[in-house]
Amino acid sequence: MNPTTVLLVDDHLVVRSGLRALLGTQPDLAVVAEAASGEEALDLVREHAPDVVVMDLAMGAGMDGIEAIRRLRQVNTRQAILVFTTYDSDADIVRAVDAGAMGYLLKDAAPGEIFAAVRGAVQGRSVMSPPVASRLFQQLRNPDGILTPREAELLGLLTEGLSNRELGRRLFISEATVKTHLAHIYAKLGVETRAAAIATAIRREGMR
Amino acid sequence: MNPTTVLLVDDHLVVRSGLRALLGTQPDLAVVAEAASGEEALDLVREHAPDVVVMDLAMGAGMDGIEAIRRLRQVNTRQAILVFTTYDSDADIVRAVDAGAMGYLLKDAAPGEIFAAVRGAVQGRSVMSPPVASRLFQQLRNPDGILTPREAELLGLLTEGLSNRELGRRLFISEATVKTHLAHIYAKLGVETRAAAIATAIRREGMR
DNA sequence: AGCCGGATCAGCCAAACGGATGAGAGACCA
DNA sequence: TGGTCTCTCATCCGTTTGGCTGATCCGGCT
Numbered sequence: 001m002n003p004t005t006v007l008l009v010d011d012h013l014v015v016r017s018g019l020r021a022l023l024g025t026q027p028d029l030a031v032v033a034e035a036a037s038g039e040e041a042l043d044l045v046r047e048h049a050p051d052v053v054v055m056d057l058a059m060g061a062g063m064d065g066i067e068a069i070r071r072l073r074q075v076n077t078r079q080a081i082l083v084f085t086t087y088d089s090d091a092d093i094v095r096a097v098d099a100g101a102m103g104y105l106l107k108d109a110a111p112g113e114i115f116a117a118v119r120g121a122v123q124g125r126s127v128m129s130p131p132v133a134s135r136l137f138q139q140l141r142n143p144d145g146i147l148t149p150r151e152a153e154l155l156g157l158l159t160e161g162l163s164n165r166e167l168g169r170r171l172f173i174s175e176a177t178v179k180t181h182l183a184h185i186y187a188k189l190g191v192e193t194r195a196a197a198i199a200t201a202i203r204r205e206g207m208r
Numbered sequence: 209m210n211p212t213t214v215l216l217v218d219d220h221l222v223v224r225s226g227l228r229a230l231l232g233t234q235p236d237l238a239v240v241a242e243a244a245s246g247e248e249a250l251d252l253v254r255e256h257a258p259d260v261v262v263m264d265l266a267m268g269a270g271m272d273g274i275e276a277i278r279r280l281r282q283v284n285t286r287q288a289i290l291v292f293t294t295y296d297s298d299a300d301i302v303r304a305v306d307a308g309a310m311g312y313l314l315k316d317a318a319p320g321e322i323f324a325a326v327r328g329a330v331q332g333r334s335v336m337s338p339p340v341a342s343r344l345f346q347q348l349r350n351p352d353g354i355l356t357p358r359e360a361e362l363l364g365l366l367t368e369g370l371s372n373r374e375l376g377r378r379l380f381i382s383e384a385t386v387k388t389h390l391a392h393i394y395a396k397l398g399v400e401t402r403a404a405a406i407a408t409a410i411r412r413e414g415m416r
Numbered sequence: 417a418g419c420c421g422g423a424t425c426a427g428c429c430a431a432a433c434g435g436a437t438g439a440g441a442g443a444c445c446a
Numbered sequence: 447t448g449g450t451c452t453c454t455c456a457t458c459c460g461t462t463t464g465g466c467t468g469a470t471c472c473g474g475c476t
Binding site: 148149150151173174175176177180181193 | 451452453454455456457462
């Protein structure tokens with residue numbers, strides 16, 4: 001059986017070499033290329049058609065990880081994409097999965113976890129770090145995300161088309177507080193504008 | 209039979225006296241008070257409880273006509289409110305009717321039309337100038353308002369949460385044009401923010 | 417030929433919004 | 447008592463919107 005081919009995408013050289021060394025200890029895994037940016041990753045995927053792409057989400061300048069995932073999926077829906085990143089924000093997880101990531105690992109994952117994730121990915125299994133899994137699970141279980149009561153209340157009014165000022169008046173809080181809540185809501189919903197938040201909220205199961 | 213009592217609301221003295229003179233020619237109509245602002249109108253309605261309120265929508269400073277109508281309805285749902293204004297904008301018509309106006313007349317209406325409207329209003333009949341009626345009819349017949357194909361297309365994308373820049377790219381037009389279309393859409397929907405437009409559009413019949 | 421509605425674009429300006437950061441008060445839990 | 451969460455507020459700053467005005471082009475309709 002041929003080894004599983006892997007493409008590493010991370011803007012930090014040290015991370016790439018560390019991963020390469022780590023994966024190199026496994027006879028069934030072979031790192032065939034490394035990319036330092038989303039653009040480069042796109043080229044290398046076309047060239048090597050690896051079985052798995054292990055990618056960092058935060059990538060200095062240029063295309064970000066999420067966008068890279070989206071593009072990769074368009075180029076070749078075959079290879080599995082594994083996110084390998086430092087932070088576990090709700091928004092990133094949701095968006096990565098949404099963009100088509102096969103798994104989501106945190107950089108503090110144990111070597112064994114990483115191996116398992118790569119092997120699982122090629123077999124179509126989705127592997128993720130426990131904290132990530134738990135967040136995602138909550139997302140699925142509670143479609144309103146992990147919104148606090150206050151946030152949910154705000155989101156409800158948001159869909160009425162109110163401005164920040166109006167929201168503040170309606171809830172007897174300052175505009176500053178409204179903005180804070182909104183920022184949290186956007187992060188949890190994985191959007192970045194109120195327009196998208198409203199669209200998401202309203203479409204999300206008959207909310208009206 | 210007692211004459212029908214009327215309250216005139218218009219910030220222009222000349223309009224008020226003109227109307228008073230006009231209505232005065234009819235033995236069954238009696239102007240019992242005049243207000244120059246929404247606030248004043250509220251007070252006078254409480255004081256005189258007129259059968260009909262004939263009101264201009266544009267009213268210099270302070271409360272605008274739409275808001276005044278809304279308040280009046282809260283105070284006393286009894287009297288009929290007749291809008292008597294210069295311009296027939298889609299947004300104003302929709303909002304006035306929505307706020308609870310009984311009829312909608314343009315200032316170039318013939319005297320006979322005005323008399324008929326006032327008499328009709330007290331009897332619960334809704335009278336409006338022909339051009340107004342036609343606009344309103346279109347609104348009802350076509351829930352998408354009077355949106356042109358291009359505007360409808362834009363509104364659709366708007367509900368996806370796109371920014372002006374993105375809308376422009378998607379439709380191959382400049383951001384300036386996007387803004388122009390949006391301004392028209394807002395006017396036709398009777399809203400003033402994209403958030404409200406999105407909310408309206410999405411709720412409007414299962415649009416998704 | 418002349419007019420009108422629809423679509424396109426520009427420039428200007430004020431208001432609204434979003435991002436980043438810091439911070440304090442109260443509730444709850446270990 | 448020391449974390450953690452939620453809700454609250456503030457300031458700064460750059461971007462996005464919305465309002466307004468004016469203009470061009472095209473295709474019908476008259």
